[in-house]
Amino acid sequence: MKAIFLIKNGSAQQAFETREIPIPTPTSGQVLIKVDAFGLNFADVMARNGMYKDAPPIPCVLGYDVAGTVEKIGEEVTHLKVGNRVTAMTRFGGYAEYAITDARATAIIPETIDAATATALTTQYCTAYFSAAEMVNLHPGNKVLIHSGAGGVGTALIQFAKYKQCEIFSTAGSEEKIKYLKQLGVHHPINYQTHDFEKEVKKITNEKGLDVIFDAVGGKSVKKGFRSLAAGGRIICYGASDMTNKNLWGKLKAAIGFGFYHPVMLMMPSKAMIGVNMLSVADQHPQILQRCLTEVVKLTASGVFKPTVGKVFEASAIADAHEYLEKRKSMGKVAIQW
Numbered sequence: 001m002k003a004i005f006l007i008k009n010g011s012a013q014q015a016f017e018t019r020e021i022p023i024p025t026p027t028s029g030q031v032l033i034k035v036d037a038f039g040l041n042f043a044d045v046m047a048r049n050g051m052y053k054d055a056p057p058i059p060c061v062l063g064y065d066v067a068g069t070v071e072k073i074g075e076e077v078t079h080l081k082v083g084n085r086v087t088a089m090t091r092f093g094g095y096a097e098y099a100i101t102d103a104r105a106t107a108i109i110p111e112t113i114d115a116a117t118a119t120a121l122t123t124q125y126c127t128a129y130f131s132a133a134e135m136v137n138l139h140p141g142n143k144v145l146i147h148s149g150a151g152g153v154g155t156a157l158i159q160f161a162k163y164k165q166c167e168i169f170s171t172a173g174s175e176e177k178i179k180y181l182k183q184l185g186v187h188h189p190i191n192y193q194t195h196d197f198e199k200e201v202k203k204i205t206n207e208k209g210l211d212v213i214f215d216a217v218g219g220k221s222v223k224k225g226f227r228s229l230a231a232g233g234r235i236i237c238y239g240a241s242d243m244t245n246k247n248l249w250g251k252l253k254a255a256i257g258f259g260f261y262h263p264v265m266l267m268m269p270s271k272a273m274i275g276v277n278m279l280s281v282a283d284q285h286p287q288i289l290q291r292c293l294t295e296v297v298k299l300t301a302s303g304v305f306k307p308t309v310g311k312v313f314e315a316s317a318i319a320d321a322h323e324y325l326e327k328r329k330s331m332g333k334v335a336i337q338w
Helices: 042-050 123-135 150-165 174-183 199-204 219-226 248-257 263-267 278-284 285-299 313-324
Strands: 004-007 016-022 030-039 065-073 085-089 098-102 106-108 143-148 169-174 190-191 210-215 229-237 274-276 307-315 333-337
Touching: 004 169, 004 313, 016 313, 030 085, 042 313, 065 098, 085 098, 085 285, 123 150, 123 210, 123 229, 123 278, 143 150, 150 169, 150 174, 150 210, 150 263, 150 285, 169 199, 174 190, 190 199, 199 219, 199 248, 219 229, 278 285, 307 313, 313 333
Parallel strands: 143 169, 143 210, 169 190, 210 229, 229 274, 307 333
Antiparallel strands: 004 016, 030 065, 030 098, 030 333, 065 085, 085 106
16 A cells, blocks of 8 residues: 655655555454545644654654445454444554544444545544533633634634533634635634734723633734633634744744733633644543544534545655645645545
8 A cells, every 4th residue: 555654854855755555454443445535634744844742753744534345344343343434543554545543432433424524523523522521611702812813723612612501702813814714704813913812802801801722823822812711711722833934042932922821820810721633532431532533423414513624646746735735825734625
């Protein structure tokens, strides 16, 4: 089978090599999936740039989410059978024609969901659902800020917040993306290239602040977000895109920009900070991933979740796909097909 290996950190055009390797065999509790499409996540970009500590050593095969058909099943797998169309989260290894994963990280998808769309349901939509439905509990009327709203997780969070009847604020970096946010139903889209979101939030809320913030940016965005929370407010951090494409000093500056916090700083104003890494959750609590993935597929089938596929690349254009995502050109999911 063909697999795309990360062989070098740095430039996307020099980072990947397609190799022929044997098709793996599932062990107990695992499934083998013939991959029709796999998805890209910003963590892939960070891994390519040598900034993702969980990535395996080079040379390695990246990839967290795939969609395709069950080819083989291991012992003790009861909810799947050969021939099922599925979406699945992989613990790396997704950039390949066949992928192995834990059966608990796999869910059957209906024929109405195409493979490219299905790649959005695992890492991105499960991250959104876990963050918004399990780590916090959104209520009607909550004022919710979603950073990077035009991205895959951002799109999912907006759709879920709309479902929960929240007042939605969201940031993006171009007028094209602002238009996209409006189409999703965002009440207060904010172009971070031309407006300071902290000042805009203060003005729109009459300085009352926000109930929940979802932050994939990191750096000073977190510090400004913490200041923007009302009493009882929560900020959920699930990314650090602000630390990419920077030299060592730039990365250090971004890291310092997060700010330094003491429990008293959380307790006295009644604010909370929550970190989310869906891979860690999946590793230690696969039953949580299974629960989230099951709910995500249900919400997609019912029309609550409507994943946007920003662009689909051929596997031979993996470098171009990485550059497209890294330069923040994408809206919704970026998928790769074989």
